[in-house]
Amino acid sequence: xxxxxxxxxxxxxxxxxxxxKPTLAYFIQILLKPLVSLYDKxxxxxxxxxxxxxxxGQVCSLEGSLNDKFDVKDRRIYIxxxxxxxxxxxxxxxxxxxxxxxxxxxxxxxxLRTEGETADTGLDFIVWVPKSVYxxxxxxxxxxxxxxxxxxxxxxIFIIDEF
Numbered sequence: 001x002x003x004x005x006x007x008x009x010x011x012x013x014x015x016x017x018x019x020x021k022p023t024l025a026y027f028i029q030i031l032l033k034p035l036v037s038l039y040d041k042x043x044x045x046x047x048x049x050x051x052x053x054x055x056x057g058q059v060c061s062l063e064g065s066l067n068d069k070f071d072v073k074d075r076r077i078y079i080x081x082x083x084x085x086x087x088x089x090x091x092x093x094x095x096x097x098x099x100x101x102x103x104x105x106x107x108x109x110x111x112l113r114t115e116g117e118t119a120d121t122g123l124d125f126i127v128w129v130p131k132s133v134y135x136x137x138x139x140x141x142x143x144x145x146x147x148x149x150x151x152x153x154x155x156x157i158f159i160i161d162e163f
Contacts, residue, residue, distance in 0.1 A: 003046070005039065007036050008028070008032060008036075011028045011029075011031075012028065015028070051065075057148045059079050062145070062148050063078055063079050066127070066129075066141070066145070069140075070129070070137055070141065070144075071130060071133060074130070076129075076130050077127065078127075078128050079125050079126065079128070080125065080126050081124075081125060082122075082124045082155070123154050124153045124154045126155065126156055126157075127158070128157075128158055128160045129141065129158075129159065129160065130160050130162065131160070134157065134159050138157070141157055142157070145157075
């Protein structure tokens with residue numbers, strides 16, 4: 001591409017042929033050192049931005065970017081839903097079909113799951129990370145997730161139970 005430039009070769013190509021000696025080549029390389037350093041920083045910055053653009057807030061993409069940055073070797077970071085169980089209704093109160101569900105001596109309320117299992121937990125997704133990552137890079141994890149997540153999505157970071 002147009003941005004892949006070897007500054008040393010470019011500079012030596014612009015020197016007249018009769019002046020191309022090793023001492024002048026070394027001198028030109030020394031003069032170009034700050035420019036080459038700045039160019040390398042720009043190339044790294046460009047690669048980081050391309051990586052950010054290639055990843056989104058989707059679960060698979062966010063998991064991949066978290067594992068790429070924080071757990072490269074083992075890739076143990078994963079994301080689950082915030083609500084433990086879907087709320088399941090046998091019937092609504094308006095349907096008034098509760099006369100055959102219990103006897104008179106039993107309690108009239110039937111619970112399939114507790115309220116804590118089906119209620120809004122305040123989280124849209126949960127990020128599970130190893131304890132070593134949680135202890136050392138918690139703030140970086142929060143910053144990374146906030147960068148990629150959709151606005152208004154609520155999350156929390158929990159530690160994976162490792163045996």
